[in-house]
Amino acid sequence: MELTLISRGYCHLCHDMEKALLPLVLEYGAALSVLDVDADPVLEAKYDELVPVLLHGETELCHYFLDEPKTREYLVKIR
Numbered sequence: 001m002e003l004t005l006i007s008r009g010y011c012h013l014c015h016d017m018e019k020a021l022l023p024l025v026l027e028y029g030a031a032l033s034v035l036d037v038d039a040d041p042v043l044e045a046k047y048d049e050l051v052p053v054l055l056h057g058e059t060e061l062c063h064y065f066l067d068e069p070k071t072r073e074y075l076v077k078i079r
Helices: 012-028 041-050 068-078
Strands: 002-007 031-036 053-056 059-063
Touching (some): 059 068
Antiparallel strands (some): 053 059
16 A cells, blocks of 8 residues: 655645654555655646645545645555
């Protein structure tokens, strides 16, 4: 299972979400890819003002802040 965090380097919310995700990633054995929204014009057009955005494939799990209960519930379902 791979989660994707759409992020940007200077975004403190992005850094906070990445840190908050680490226990869930370890608990559920997920992989986490962090993509820089500013490095990809398509991502920037889609997610610019929403970062950080947590995705599983095309499914948006949350943005701005980690919704841990929702993310945990989703991870249990797809496990």
